[in-house]
Amino acid sequence: MQSNRRALALLLIAGLAGPTACGTSSTPAAKTTEAGKVTIKVSCQPAKSDPRNRKVWDDDVAAFQKLHPNVTVESTDQQPCFDPKTFGPKLAGGQMETVFRVPVTNTQDVISKGQALDISGLTGEVKNFADFSPAVMAPYSAGGKVYGIPTSTYSVGLVYNRKLFTQAGLDPNMPPKTWAEVREAAKKIAGIGAGFVGYGEYSGGNTGGWHFNQAIYGRGGEMVTPDGKQAAFNSPEGKAVLQFLKDLRWSDNSTGTKLLVGWESLMQAMGSGKTGMMLGAPDVVPDLVNKFGGQIADYGIAPFPEAKASLSGGEGFMINPKATPEEAKAGLQWVDFYWTTPGQGAFNYERAKTIGNPVGLPNNSLFGDSPSGKKIAELQKQHATLPVENFSPFVEGSAAVPPKLEPPKAQELYAILDVAMSAVLSRKDADVDKLLTDAESKANAVLAKS
């Protein structure tokens, strides 16, 4: 018996020591080779199932390597480019790309954990870096240092189905401007017939809390106090968010009977063509068309009703903190080449039009009114393939709405607020005041630890 124990102990020690040793060593994402040659790994190559865009990407990689003969680019095609579930394991396993994508909702978390390289001294590699507005750069900066380069940015609006508006006797060119108008429009759309939903809203999987954040910012409210130590959503604006949904669900019956849990659920509902309106940024539209079977001509985007501010949306790129200065420099040269230069790579609208990609989505506020911004807007207009007139209410109405960052501990707060969102959409007797008070005390407990 004792001998067995000894053998087992030896095995356990061997098991622990071996892999632990492996675990502490890490393979850098890129390799610096002899005579200044450098190899970088970059994310977001289109998948094999999208051969047209993959070929375009590969052509651009070849062109970049020709321009920078000392740099070899290895592409990865994980879809989606950023996935919180694989982010940590990739970092731990030394598989993270030299240049990796991060949505604006995650940038501050990544920075605070030291998972992105300080690139303050290398921003010159991005030629039009000075054209980024401070508001757009804010999510990618901390403590006066720069940690990322934004590649798209947008504010939240009201995505609506123009076809359903017409069917319900509403004018699709005059989308709702106030919450009262949204409620009336929702009632009319739900009245089209069984299975039609006027206004769709999330209630679980952190998406409920996320949309609560969008709604309360839009109404001028706050999620947390300025010092970030206490919850601030138990406010008239927070109550208005929940009461509005409760009224739609239980007084008007215009939100449908099914709880929408997780990102896909509302997208499926909207893509099916039976849901009239939802809160969403412009990037919702291509997803509705490409992934959920929607028709591009059916969708319009209006500004957020009575907007006072907008939760920031968008994406950018960061550099692996394990990258050498040469690799970081090459990585930023790639970002400059493919992701931020008007007329090139992602902004090559002429080529995008040729291969059938949608052009004209209002997500070019990245550079504001700077020369780069103007150039991109001009190219987009010139090669537009989308019905841009359907997005013009959003473009005109959203320009002046100030962007606002997510609160600290955002995902924890979203999980807490999911409860309130699901309560008003699933219980007729839900007490809005009590729900917010409960959520507030839970949020305070979480924030006290930040």
Place this chain on the structure above:
Amino acid sequence: MLIADAGTRRRAHVPSRLGRSIRRNLTAYGFLCAALACFAVFAWYPMVRTFILSFQQTNLIDPPTWVGLDNFRTVVDDPAFGEAWLNTLEFTVLALLCGYVVPFGIAIVLNELRHARAYLRFVVYLPVMLPPIVSVLMFRWFFDPGPGLFNQILGVVGIPPLAWLDSTSTALISLVIVSTWMNLGSGTLIYLAALQNIPGELYEAAELDGAGVWRRIRHVTIPQTKLILLLMLMLQIVATMQVFIEPFMLTLGGPENATLTVAYLMYQYAFVYGGNYGAGGALGLMLMIVLLAFAAVQLRLNRQDRP
């Protein structure tokens, strides 16, 4: 001194007990190597790493820092902690009531059948052959509050539709239904095997003594399958307390945290709340300790129960 030297020399020539044991069982150890390596890599090593991780904080870039019991404090102070444990315990009790009794009952019926036995066994086992993800997605449609199968059936018999997954009062029991259906086949098959080992003479003797069906089950079937029943009880408790797929695929813990389980909360710490692997590990360790304690009590009771 001389005596001591002689003793040392003798020990040098006589193989130790460990050496003898290894030599005697060398072939067996050889066969065990592959299995032990698999256990070491895929079970023991992750367990040891989780144990270590639960006392550390890491950004997966820099070396981890030791934080003592901070991760445990974070988990215990989380408002969702109590809810997750209560839901998990409720799920376990409900899943046991359904998942323990139903397969045993079905096994008894199948054992008594004289016709179509093979076909019915196949039908009962079929759900186990479906990937869990397929079963869960199928139930998503069954539970749909609009055109879902269950509400259509209720409609046929004049019962108003239920909200199923969308109501705090029915969400957890809906998950229990899914879990019971998915695991029914394995349990039934194991009980059936145990039932077939019961000597037929016992039933004949009971019948001659005038025992009806219920008395035969109570006085023959249950005592004869007691060991399997106890083993299955332990296995089912261990499995159901780790419930994850059902809430992850169907409810994401909602509505109002009514289906938030311990395993799902662990997932949230590690993969939703910005990679708090330490807190996830701490909660995992707590769950493991509870399950180990339960298994130890169960094993001790079993041992005491044996003749």
